[in-house]
Amino acid sequence: MDKIKGKINSFESMGLVDGPGIRFVVFMQGCELRCLYCHNPDTWNKDSFSEEISPEELVKKIKRFKPYFGEEGGVTFSGGEPLLQPKFLLECLKLCKENGINTALDTAGVGFGDYDEILKYTDLVILDIKAVEEDEYQNITGQKINRFNIFLKSCQQNNIPLWIRQVIVPGINDDEKHINLLSSFVSKINNVKKVELLPYKTIGVVKYRTLNIKYRLENIPEMDEKKCKELENILLKNLNL
Numbered sequence: 001m002d003k004i005k006g007k008i009n010s011f012e013s014m015g016l017v018d019g020p021g022i023r024f025v026v027f028m029q030g031c032e033l034r035c036l037y038c039h040n041p042d043t044w045n046k047d048s049f050s051e052e053i054s055p056e057e058l059v060k061k062i063k064r065f066k067p068y069f070g071e072e073g074g075v076t077f078s079g080g081e082p083l084l085q086p087k088f089l090l091e092c093l094k095l096c097k098e099n100g101i102n103t104a105l106d107t108a109g110v111g112f113g114d115y116d117e118i119l120k121y122t123d124l125v126i127l128d129i130k131a132v133e134e135d136e137y138q139n140i141t142g143q144k145i146n147r148f149n150i151f152l153k154s155c156q157q158n159n160i161p162l163w164i165r166q167v168i169v170p171g172i173n174d175d176e177k178h179i180n181l182l183s184s185f186v187s188k189i190n191n192v193k194k195v196e197l198l199p200y201k202t203i204g205v206v207k208y209r210t211l212n213i214k215y216r217l218e219n220i221p222e223m224d225e226k227k228c229k230e231l232e233n234i235l236l237k238n239l240n241l
Contacts, residue, residue, distance in 0.1 A: 007028065008029060035141050
């Protein structure tokens with residue numbers, strides 16, 4: 001039997017926005033969503049990657065940074081979509097827990113594998129909600145929402161702590177109607193510890209040009225950060241957070 005190897009796009013050794021505390025962030029390769037505002041199209045193709053590594057090799061690398069984690073920090077598996085490499089992810093999570101390392105998944109919830117088993121070894125899920133209605137979800141991601149719903153159901157059944165995030169894009173979801181829809185959706189989710197709205201940025205445009213991929217939001221300006229914060233405040237008020 002071949003040894004499990006993971007396809008990795010890149011690493012960040014001292015991440016500060018990828019979960020609590022200081023995190024070692026593993027950006028895994030491969031994503032089946034084609035979000036309008038994605039700024040990492042270089043992570044889409046699972047067979048295009050910068051490094052192939054075993055779970056043991058990766059956790060050995062992570063352990064070198066354990067002294068910086070403190071009480072809150074740890075490792076975050078991000079992407080791309082970490083759930084597209086479930087066997088590798090599961091082995092990494094198990095090894096991390098054996099070594100006393102806090103684990104988080106930064107995910108859109110669209111992968112495959114035994115989610116219940118994966119979540120046994122996951123301390124936090126940072127869940128990216130693209131949209132809450134089927135039509136808008138498909139417009140933004142190019143996929144149907146049912147796979148996301150399956151993963152969310154597994155998180156709920158396993159009582160996993162959740163951080164909820166959504167990217168806010170001018171002209172797409174930057175109004176109170178969308179915020180109220182999101183509020184209604186999130187209010188039904190258990191164990192939500194944090195909710196954030198992230199302003200759309202155009203930092204990924206240069207990657208599309210380099211990869212010769214059409215950028216579909218070419219004429220959309222960056223989201224005004226002040227307005228985004230105002231919408232976030234409305235959302236938090238609705239949720240009593």
